[in-house]
Amino acid sequence: MKKLLLLTLFSYSLFAQNPIETFTKDMEKKDGFMPYYWDAKKGKIYLEINRFDTELLYYPTLAQGIGSNDIGLDRGRLGQEHVIKFQRTGNKVLMVEPNYGYRALSNDPLERRAVEESFAQSVHWGFEIAAENAGTVLVELTPFLLQDAVGAIQDISRTRQGTFKLDASRSALYLPNTKNFPQNTEFEVTITLTGDAPGAYLRAVAPTATTVSMRQHHSFVELPDNNYQPRGFDPRMGYIFTSFYDYASPVSEPITKRYIVRHRLKKKDPNAAISEPVKPIIYYIDPGAPEPIRSALVEGAKWWNQAFEAAGYKDAFQVKLLPADADPMDVRYNLVQWVHRSTRGWSYGGSIIDPRTGEILKGKVTLGSLRVRQDYLIAQGLVGDYKTDSTNTEDMMGMSLDRLKQLSAHEIGHTLGLPHNYVASVHDRASVMDYPHMQVELKNGKVDLSNAYDKKIGDYDKWSIIWGYQDFPKGTDEKKALNAIVDQMYGKGLYFLTDQDARPEGSAHPQTHLWDNGVNATAELKRISEIRKLTLANFDERKLRTGTPMSSLEEVFVPMYMFHRFQVEATAKAIAGVNYRFSVKGEKELTTTPVNGKEQRDALVALLQTLQADFLKVPEMVLKLTPPRAFGYDANPRETFKRRTGLVFDPLGPPEASAGLTLRMLLNPERLSRLVIQSSFHPSLLSLEETLDQLINATWKSNTSRAGYEGEIARLVEKMTLEKLLELSNNKEVTPQVRAVVMLKLKDLGYWLQNRMTADTKQKAHYLFASHQIETAKSNPSDLNTTTPMTPPDGQPIESGYDWLAPACDWELPAFSKGK
Known part of the structure; x- marks a missing residue:
């Protein structure tokens, strides 16, 4: 017992004599939200922690992808966000994630504790304390950073591309994108995975398919203040939502609470019919997109300001090019990112949210660069007439750029909180949140593409933004006011149906479809068949x-x-x-x-x-x-x-x-x-x-x-x-x-x-x-032996067909809305 006590005292004595200043004297310090030190000799990062039991947001992202839409490891892919806090126990610091899927919205601490102790938490990492001053400790962050945080190994396995593992000897910090800011701290690493028998998707994109390297990013972000007011979910209005169990709910009321996902937006003057916002929503376009594509993306993104104007805001939604010195992974930038892949694939609109409230902290759009080439190919089949290499190219490029404008608006819509509305096409293209088929017309016996895609936001989109983002004057009965908005929208003949109602197999609604046009699907099939007949007859x-x-x-x-x-x-x-x-x-x-x-x-x-x-x-x-x-x-x-x-x-x-x-x-x-x-x-x-x-x-x-x-x-x-x-x-x-x-x-x-x-x-x-x-x-x-019928070539995304390998939709629900 004496030996153990002496050993403990000796260890504590050594530890106490190791202040942060001494330990880090040869390291480079980076101040910011969470100060950190770079040990260039050993290639290690040390993190300073002085706020224990204080919640913040952590999430990983994929800064550099591998270029295969099938595997899904795209540049800029967002990982799952986690509310975490650091807790000290002796010489160890734990990174703990509370369980916000189960709560008690109550002022009674005992009632809250009963829920907290009934469900598991998640400890993401344990850190040994390397040095400390009064109230501040230093821990090595390197092992935490050098992990497969985005689940690339699982994605490669899931898509049957081989069995891979992390090779630490070929992984390291990536300093150019490791930065500190006042409200967020960003780390980036190069991760290398090695494996055997790589699949065709990997062989198509990796220079050596048994060795796959990518850059993964880690973000620690200050959580927003408590001034955001969550808005309850209504199934009649299309909004992505986050949900949780509230065990403080009276027995006579539902235990499940649902909050819509949206950005924080407030009027400077809530009593004014039209007011500037306290802080506008700004989206940044990736300057890596070439012209004229970049201008098309900017124009389509700007359409959303029409919807916010309808909700009573002036210049509430703005679009800019991403500054040259900005980090795309920085939480302060809502980003539309241009991503290259080896094959055409889906575009995505995702968000980093505060899981506690549903507030969107960062909107992130991923647009695949080959999509526009597929649209151009379709236009080529419809009106291509290469008597010379410039014949009709303006029409083909014009249709392709119009599609890009719509795509830009569509994916940004997801990052504003909106899911698909597939019934909108029967109301004169009332929403960019539908999947639009090109509106091809026959004029004087020839195919005309001038009206192929809409060039504005839809009426439904305006009503959805009015409902979700309206800032009501003080004293307004919000629930009553929101119901009134729904009634007004219904009065215009507009309503909302989504993915579950639109899938061609299993669903049943006769007007809710993917990639359709017209009020009556049968009449449109006959019209489309005539265009097809003419196009095939002239195909050479x-x-x-x-x-x-x-x-x-x-x-x-x-x-x-x-x-x-x-x-x-x-x-x-x-x-x-x-x-x-x-x-x-x-x-x-x-x-x-x-x-x-x-x-x-x-x-x-x-x-x-x-x-x-x-x-x-x-x-x-x-x-x-x-x-x-x-x-x-x-x-x-x-x-x-x-x-x-x-x-x-x-x-x-x-x-x-x-x-x-x-x-x-x-x-x-x-x-x-x-x-x-x-x-x-x-x-x-x-x-x-x-x-x-x-x-x-x-x-x-x-x-x-x-x-x-x-x-x-x-x-x-x-x-x-x-x-x-x-x-x-x-x-x-x-x-x-x-x-x-x-x-x-x-x-x-x-x-x-x-x-x-x-x-x-x-x-x-x-x-x-x-x-x-x-x-x-x-x-x-x-x-009985039957012949397996040959299926059509992949169509989605076009945009032109049905691809069973494709995801069900191009947005993901926040974590706590899954399985609840």
Whole structure:
């Protein structure tokens, strides 16, 4: 015991004789929010801590990405924010994150403590004290900084790009972006990961794929004062939200609290109809974006000031270029960042928020540079006419820049707190928070792009900003005033529906879609089909610049051939569709109604037209002009049709991809289950029996010619239809009556096939195959082998298609709104 006491006293004596000034005498000090010291000889950072049990914000970011949208490790990617505090215990300092997902909004300290002690906290790191003065300690921060803070290892593993680990010997501090400011302290490090068997995505972007280096950034930020007033969430107005459990809530009230996510904005004069803000919201554009792209981004960003003007502010939203000496990672700068990748990919709008209140501290937009090239490619397919290399280029570039303006406004909208509003397109493009398809028009028999994209903020966007950012005069009943704003917006025929309502498979609202136009999806499908027909009829080598390999014609052809894809998805949702909106008790209109029978039947007819051979065939000119890939120009599987013909372009590949899309949408299991249920309540509505009869009549029992290329397409579509029905007959997730009806229709089709008499060998084989498949499914379903249909090339983001690998949306909910 004496030895232990002597050893403790001896250790304390050594420690007490090590003041910060002595320990750091050969180091460089950087003053600021959290003073730190740089030991150049050892390559270490030491942090000064003098505020214990004081909350601040910590978050990591990715300062330098790896260039692959598929892996998701983009330049500027935001990590998760954490409210943390430093707590001292003996010779150790813990970095502790309180649990703000569970709270008690109460003045009673015992009530608050009961909640705090009921749920886990998170200790992010433990630091040994290296030196101290009175009330101030010094800890080495280097090991904390030299970790994979953004989860790059997990992302590489998740995307099956190999098993990697951190190599500390090849990781170090990056001093140019390690800085101190009055309200934030920034550290940056070079992180190196090493691994074996890297995947294709990594091999495409890393110079040596077994060694992947990137720069990760760490931010420690002063939390805002308590003068921000959170605003409660209302599902009728589109706002991203943060949520938590409040155990101080009376039993008669909900335990879950939801605050919308928004910037702090106050009027200098809340009583004035129009007032300057106390502090404007300023967004900075990455000067690394080249012209004329940079100017387009600035113009689109500035649209938001129109919305803030509608909310009674003057010059509340401003846009500037990022100063040359500014650090993009600095929390003081809301940033629109231009990011390069090896393939086109999604753009993102994210935010760093105060998890306690939902206040946005930093808005961060990531725009992928290849997106504009994809838009230009689509314009090239629509109006390209390279008689010379400058013909029509102004129209193509004009449409592409108009799209960039809209994209800039859209992603900034997310960082203002707004989610998608996918029902806005039926109200004359009422929101930039929709996904817009280009509004292509036919004028004098030619494609016109002058109105392809809107050039202003939408009416819904103004109402959403009015609701979320309105600064009410003192004494106003805020809840009543906010409800009045919703009522006024509804009076204009505007409302809000979002991602869950728009996805083409599973969702049911007939007007809420991705990448659609028009009030009626079926009518728009017919209009789009006419544009597609004209475009394909005029598609030839004039779509390529002089000197381009002819095999590259396919990349331009793909979005033209699949030009109808979004409207197919939208039209299918009218079948077994449901009209509704987000409602709350107390509103006058609370009804949920099915789409009427005529609209459903019209949609079915329009969809069946996209399964016909004359719609699906590839123009003869395209087949003649598309050779196997030129040497040095390997096919990109994301931008070209899949094929079963080796190197040679497959004339049946595009029809298979397009027909497969229609069949997948039409025969969606949830949709068919709704058909059964809806028609049982309302016999006048489209039934499953009628749907399948129409489908079989339009394919197997149609009287169209079976000769040549169109005959092969017809047989292909019929086999695909049959195999989709066979899959449904064995799908245990659908309503049992769906399986029953499908089995009945398969049995009827089997009888019909037995009576087919033909001398055509191709048709004989076709009927024999179908009969065998039906019989096998009936007698021994485990032996049934179906062909996996080829899918279309990736479409999203366009902007032009449906990519199942893509994220569900381009914004992320704050941490505490997940799983609550």
